[in-house]
Amino acid sequence: MSREKLRQLGIDLPLFPTTSVGSFPKPDYLMKARADFAKKKITGAELEEKARQATEFWIRKQEELGVDVLVDGEMYRGDMVAYFAEHLRGFEEGGLVRSYGNRYYHKPIITGEVRWENPITVDWWKYAQGLTRKPVKGMLTGPYTVMDWSFNEFYPSRRDTCLALAKEIRREVEALIAAGAKIVQIDEPAASVRSEELPVAIEALDVVTDGLPAYFITHICYGAFEYIYPGMLEMPVDNFDLEMSNSGLDMLELFRKDRFTKDISFGVVDVHSHVVEEESVVEQRLRQALDVLPMENIWVDPDCGLKTRSVDEAIAKMQALVKVARALRN
Amino acid sequence: MELILANNSSYPRIGDASEHQLLRKTITQWEKGEKADSDLRAAEDRMTELALAEQIEAGLDIVTDGQIRWYDAISHLAGKLSGVRINGLLRFFDTNTYFRQPVVHAKIERTKALLVEDYLFAQAKSPRPVKPVLTGPVTLARLSIEETKGAGGFERMLEGYTQALAPEVAALAAAGATLIQIDEPALLKYPQDIARARPSLAALTAGKGAAQIALALYFGDPAPIYDELQKLPVDVLCLDFTYNPAFVEVVATRGSSKTLALGLVDGRNTKLEDPKTLARDVEKMARRLAGDRAYLTPSCGFEYLPRDRAQLKLRHLSTIKKEFLGSNA
Numbered sequence: 001m002s003r004e005k006l007r008q009l010g011i012d013l014p015l016f017p018t019t020s021v022g023s024f025p026k027p028d029y030l031m032k033a034r035a036d037f038a039k040k041k042i043t044g045a046e047l048e049e050k051a052r053q054a055t056e057f058w059i060r061k062q063e064e065l066g067v068d069v070l071v072d073g074e075m076y077r078g079d080m081v082a083y084f085a086e087h088l089r090g091f092e093e094g095g096l097v098r099s100y101g102n103r104y105y106h107k108p109i110i111t112g113e114v115r116w117e118n119p120i121t122v123d124w125w126k127y128a129q130g131l132t133r134k135p136v137k138g139m140l141t142g143p144y145t146v147m148d149w150s151f152n153e154f155y156p157s158r159r160d161t162c163l164a165l166a167k168e169i170r171r172e173v174e175a176l177i178a179a180g181a182k183i184v185q186i187d188e189p190a191a192s193v194r195s196e197e198l199p200v201a202i203e204a205l206d207v208v209t210d211g212l213p214a215y216f217i218t219h220i221c222y223g224a225f226e227y228i229y230p231g232m233l234e235m236p237v238d239n240f241d242l243e244m245s246n247s248g249l250d251m252l253e254l255f256r257k258d259r260f261t262k263d264i265s266f267g268v269v270d271v272h273s274h275v276v277e278e279e280s281v282v283e284q285r286l287r288q289a290l291d292v293l294p295m296e297n298i299w300v301d302p303d304c305g306l307k308t309r310s311v312d313e314a315i316a317k318m319q320a321l322v323k324v325a326r327a328l329r330n
Numbered sequence: 331m332e333l334i335l336a337n338n339s340s341y342p343r344i345g346d347a348s349e350h351q352l353l354r355k356t357i358t359q360w361e362k363g364e365k366a367d368s369d370l371r372a373a374e375d376r377m378t379e380l381a382l383a384e385q386i387e388a389g390l391d392i393v394t395d396g397q398i399r400w401y402d403a404i405s406h407l408a409g410k411l412s413g414v415r416i417n418g419l420l421r422f423f424d425t426n427t428y429f430r431q432p433v434v435h436a437k438i439e440r441t442k443a444l445l446v447e448d449y450l451f452a453q454a455k456s457p458r459p460v461k462p463v464l465t466g467p468v469t470l471a472r473l474s475i476e477e478t479k480g481a482g483g484f485e486r487m488l489e490g491y492t493q494a495l496a497p498e499v500a501a502l503a504a505a506g507a508t509l510i511q512i513d514e515p516a517l518l519k520y521p522q523d524i525a526r527a528r529p530s531l532a533a534l535t536a537g538k539g540a541a542q543i544a545l546a547l548y549f550g551d552p553a554p555i556y557d558e559l560q561k562l563p564v565d566v567l568c569l570d571f572t573y574n575p576a577f578v579e580v581v582a583t584r585g586s587s588k589t590l591a592l593g594l595v596d597g598r599n600t601k602l603e604d605p606k607t608l609a610r611d612v613e614k615m616a617r618r619l620a621g622d623r624a625y626l627t628p629s630c631g632f633e634y635l636p637r638d639r640a641q642l643k644l645r646h647l648s649t650i651k652k653e654f655l656g657s658n659a
Contacts, residue, residue, distance in 0.1 A: 094600065095636025096344050100419055100428035101401055102357040104344050107426075107636065109600050149426045151600040151639075193424040222421040222428070246418050272418050 023305030192223020241265035267303030340631030341396030388644035438490030500537025518550030585618030609653030
């Protein structure tokens with residue numbers, strides 16, 4: 001069903017299409033440029049030039065590795081929620097809070113009505129797509145996750161916040177599609193943590209995608225899937241991009257009990273480990289997937305964004321998964 | 331009714347001011363080998379002192395060390411135990427923070443004190459009583475995995491963590507702690523564990539001496555298990571009031587045979603609550619609370635807030651207390 005949808009959109013993919021979740025590590029020159037920009041040593045235009053350089057690097061690298069569906073690598077983003085908060089009306093930047101260990105981020109605060117005013121990611125998508133003939137995914141953070149990962153001082157409830165965001169994020173999806181994007185990924189990593197709110201996440205995603213002509217993917221990770229599966233299959237998307245390897249492929253047991261009915265981007269490498277998986281390990285994981293899932297529904301990718309790895313580690317992990325997918329394909 | 335102002339547990343380890351960046355910078359340099367262990371310890375000490383000072387300045391009666399030295403709520407304790415190694419990242423309940431998952435590969439054993447030194451440091455720096463906080467065995471066991479599946483499962487890990495933490499509670503009490511908090515947020519997510527929590531808590535409290543034991547539950551609505559909680563062998567129940575607006579009515583109706591710590595101030599959102607509303611909530615419950623005293627606390631640790639907002643919320647506790655006392659004057 002989903003392959004037919006892709007064909008109708010003009011995209012023909014091989015078996016085990018390879019992709020990545022979204023983010024790649026920023027090269028050192030971009031990290032330095034971001035630090036210099038924060039200290040007002042360089043201009044926004046100079047920073048953007050470095051981000052474009054890094055985007056081109058990752059597009060070329062993915063082509064060189066033989067990845068089938070590309071991403072822009074999110075070189076222009078700091079954090080996946082803060083970036084959108086910076087570009088939507090109604091948000092203020094909050095102070096630093098901890099993500100884990102010694103990593104911190106500025107958690108946004110919703111202080112007014114949220115409003116989309118201009119395209120946020122479209123120029124970056126156009127730039128990345130202009131560098132390659134392979135499809136590049138449009139990449140957004142979903143309304144439930146933006147709501148859950150922001151403080152809210154304006155809306156009366158979490159649902160109200162989520163639905164208000166959904167209406168505005170839909171406008172970004174429309175803008176991406178108008179620009180030519182055929183595959184749009186709406187990341188909802190927070191959707192797996194409060195099972196009682198899964199209906200809200202589904203309702204909001206429906207507002208975002210309803211009736212729009214694109215192949216939709218959602219990425220969910222690091223949560224209690226046993227509480228939201230199989231209910232999460234009600235999400236109006238074609239493909240679930242899931243972190244599988246970090247949890248020892250435990251989710252396959254859930255899929256055995258209740259059939260997985262969509263396409264899956266199956267995470268075959270752990271993004272939080274410095275160790276680059278042996279190809280035999282990746283192959284074993286994919287073969288285990290094949291025990292439970294139809295071959296034509298499986299895409300192959302890392303568990304999550306690779307931005308926390310070094311450039312070399314990220315390339316090596318992508319190389320391993322592409323090699324294995326290609327070998328199995330044949 | 332006496333209203334005692336207390337912190338819940340954690341406090342931001344960072345802030346936007348340069349002095350609040352000390353620990354982050356030091357850890358980064360320490361990881362590169364540019365700073366020694368003693369430098370790291372000194373940075374942790376300094377940030378702990380700042381956390382204590384901010385709590386005291388805000389008027390709290392009982393403070394914590396802010397858990398400034400903790401990598402996370404799980405691996406900080408589990409990683410110091412024999413028989414446990416620390417693995418990859420997992421999301422911590424419904425937060426956007428992550429912990430490193432313990433992997434139990436052998437018998438869980440406490441081979442050294444875990445928190446006593448940190449407690450003694452904090453208490454020496456604080457004119458107010460410091461409440462040491464431990465993550466409890468149910469939560470540790472729920473968020474751990476066994477290296478060999480079927481090696482005993484949750485039950486065995488729970489027993490192992492209980493046996494390992496019981497002497498730590500005794501050691502903290504012997505070191506002078508008068509109120510020791512055991513955090514069991516897992517009980518709200520896995521309410522079926524209440525029956526198992528009872529013997530675990532009994533073992534933990536066996537060596538408490540004159541110290542009081544507080545059980546803290548957060549990240550969920552305690553109403554469905556409220557009656558069961560009243561039967562647990564602890565002195566104080568610290569409860570999160572932010573997930574269910576009707577929970578105030580539950581307490582006001584059923585009362586409490588245990589001293590309650592009222593987690594009315596939201597530790598997960600920056601919005602400052604209306605102090606009059608919260609004072610009224612306290613008032614509604616006051617007549618039904620045991621011992622004619624209660625603690626007023628944040629709903630959970632404050633490390634989920636930016637430092638400036640955590641400071642405001644700490645001060646807000648005093649404002650709410652004044653409102654409550656004013657309306658009861």
